[in-house]
Amino acid sequence: MKKLRFLFLAGVATLMVASSCSEERTVMGGLSDNSIRLHPHITGSSSSRAVETDLAKFGSFKVTAFQNGLANYMENVTYTKAAGEWSTDDGNFFWPNKGDLYFYAYAPDVPGASGSYEITSSSQKFTNFSPCASAAEQKDFIYAYAKGSLKGNGADGMDVTFKHALSEITVAAKNENTNYSIEVSGVKLGNIKNKGTFTFPSCDGDGNDASWITTEDKADYEITWSTPVTLGPERSSLDVSNVPFMLIPQKMQPKDKAIDGTYFALLIKAKYGEKVMYNDWAYIAIDTDWQMGKRYDFTFDFSLGAGQDKNGKRISLIPPTSNCLILDPTGANVGKIDVANNINIFWSNPDVGDAANVLDKKSEWVAKVIWQDINARAINFCNANGEIISGDTYEGKGNQPLYIKAVGGKKGNVVVGVKKKGASDDAYLWSWHLWITEEPQLVGGFMDRNLGAMSATPSDGVKTYGLYYQFGRKDPFTGDIDRYDINGNSVGKTTITSGKVTFAKAMQTPAVFYTYGDSSPYDWASPNNYTSKKWNDITDAAGKSLFDPSPKGWRLANSNELETFSESRLPWDDLNKGWIYEGNWFPINGRRDAQYGSMAIRYYYISWTSFINSTSYGRAFSIAKYANGIGVDYNALWGRAYGFSVRCVQE
Secondary structure (H helix, E strand, O other): OEEEEEOOOOEEOOOOOOOOOOOOOOOOOOEEEEEOOEEEEEOOOOOOOHHHOOHHHHOEEEEEEEOOOOOEEEEEEEEEEEOOEEEOOOOOOEEEOOOEEEEEEEEOOOOOOEEEEEEOOOOEEEEEEEOOOOHHHOOOOEEEEEEEEHHHHOOOOEEEEEEEOOEEEEEEEEOOOOOOEEEEEEEEEEEEEOOEEEEOOOOOOOOOOOEEEEOOOEEEEEEEEEEEEEOOOOOEEOOOOOOOEEEOOOEOOOOOOHHHOOEEEEEEEEEEOOEEEEEEEEEEEOOOEOOOOEEEEEEEEOOOOOOEOOOOOEOOOOOOOOOEEEEOOOOOOOEEEOHHHHHHHHHOOOOOOOHHHOOOOOOEEEEEEEEEOOOOOOEEEEOOOOOEOOOOEEEEEOOOOEEEEEOOOOOEEEEEEEEEOOOOOOOOOEEEEEEEOOOOOEEOOEEOOOOOOOOOOHHHHHHHOOOEEEOOOOOOEOOOOOEEOOOOOEEEOOEEEOOOEOHHHHHHOOOEEEOOOOOOOOOOEOOOOOOOOHHHOOOOOOOOOOOOOOEOOEEEOOHHHHOOOOHHHOOEEOOOOEEEEOOEEEEOOOEEOOOOOOEEOOOEEEEEEEEEEOOOEEEEEEEEEEOOEEEEEEEEEEEOOOEEEEOEEEO
C-alpha cells in the first residue's frame, strides 16, 4: 500500500542581499547604483525533515548569475545568515544598466557523496550526483532559478523560489492479524539508481524542463535499529531516526523475484505464538515512478503475509493449515479452517501458482461442499460459537476463518472447497477433507486406521478401507462408491480424466482423478516442479508439507519408520482379509490404477510414504499375500498417479 502527497508546504524567508562585484566583470552598459535584493522562498516543506524545511536552517546557499553570452557575473557566491540578516563576504553586487541577469541558486554546497555544479551561460547542471550511503546523511537538495533586470527589479528586488530536486521516501507498516506478531528492526531500498545529472530549468521557460538523467549505477540503502518496532493494527512509522530516504527521482523496475528488481525490504521477526516463523529480510517489489519534489509514504500491511525471501519464495507467517479436519460425529466440536493460509502460500509461489488467486483483505470467497460419501446432510456452516448459519454455501472475505460442525449421528468424509465469489466449480483455490469420526489412536507406532476409514475393527470390512490418494496430492478419492452433495443427492462416482495436468489445475479440480494417460512417466503432474521434494513440498519444511493430507498432530510416514515391519510380525487374518501388526489392522483394500483410474482389489495392502524416488516414482509401503506366504516392502517404487491408502504417524 502506498500513499502519495506533494512535498514541501510553503515556508517563507525574505532576505535583502547586498553584494559587490569586481569592476573587471563584464556586463551590458556597466553597473547601476541599485544593489541586487533577493526575496527567496521555498515551495513546500517536508514534515519529517523539519531541520531542512526552513531555508535559514541550511546555514547557507550559493548563487551563480550571468548575462546571456557573457562570463559569470556572480559565481558560487555563498550567502549565510547572521543576526537575522543574509550577507556574503564577496561584498556588494549591483544590477547591470542593461539586459537581464539569470540567477541560479542551490543548497547545500555538497548534497551527496559526489557531484559538482557546472553553471555558465551555456550550461546549468549538477553533474555526477550520488546520494550518501547512509539515510541519516542524505540531504534535501534544493534549487532556484530566476531572471531579473534593473528595470523590473531594481526598486523592489526579485523573488527567488527554491524547489526540491529529490524524492523523499518514508516507510511504515502495520499488522491486523492477531494470529502472529511482527517485529521490524530495519528498512532497505534495493537496486536504486544512485548516480545522475540534474539539469536546471531554463529561466526563459515555464520551469517544467528541470530533469534528471540517471546512469545504470545502482545501490542499496539501509537503516537498522536495535529496538524493534512491534506492529499493530495502526500504521507504525519505521523511520525511527526521523531520517527518511532522499533519493534521485526515477522509474522503479520491479521483477517477479523481488530481489532482482527495485524493492523494499523490511528486517522482520515473525512469531506464531512462541514459534519463530521467519527472522530475516522480507522483500517486496516496488513499481512507482518517483518524481522531483514529491514525498512517497509507503505503508506495508502484514495482515495476510510478508512478501518474499531472498530466493523469491513467499514467506509463510502461519504454519500451513492441516488439509484434514477431524469433526466429532456427535456434533459437539466446531472445526476452524484458516482459509487464506494455504491458498496464499500456494498461489503466490511463482513455480506453480498464479498471484491473481491470492486472497487479500477485500477478496470475496465462497465455501462449498464438493462431495461427501454420506447420503444425507452431514455438516453445517456455523460461527465460532457453533451457531448454525443457514444455507448450502458460506460466503467470506479475506483471511476470515471458516467454521464447520457435524450434523451429528453420522460418520463419513466430506470435501469442502473455497473459490472466489462468482468462480466456476473448476476454479477452486483450495480444499479440505472433513473426516467425521472419533479421534484416531496411536497403535503400534501408527494411526489405528487408514486416513478416511470409519473403523479400526477388522470385522467392519469396507469401513476400514479409508480413502485413496495420488502421490503429492492432498485431496482424497473414494473407492467404487457413489458420492453426494451437501444434502445427500448423488453426484456420481469419482471423476477420472486421462492425461497429466499442472499443479494449479489439480488444485482447482480436487474431485478429479488424473491418470498419466498413455505416456510415461507414471505421474499425474506435468511438469512436476518438485521431483526432489517429499510429497511435493513447496514449503521446504523439514517435517509436514503443504500438501500433506494428514490431520493436525499427524503426518505422512517416512520409509525409515516402516522398517520395523516383517513377515513374522504380520499374521494373516483370513476371515477379515488383512494383517494385524501389534494390534493395528491393515486391510486388503486395493488401489486406483495409474493409467485408467479404476479400482483393483487384490491380495495386497499399499500405503504411500512421504518420500520420492527419481523423477516419476513415489515410495510406498506394501504387504502382499502370495500362495507360499507374504511379502513386505517398505520402500516399494510406484508411479505417482496410482491411488493408494495413507497411514499416518504422529508429528
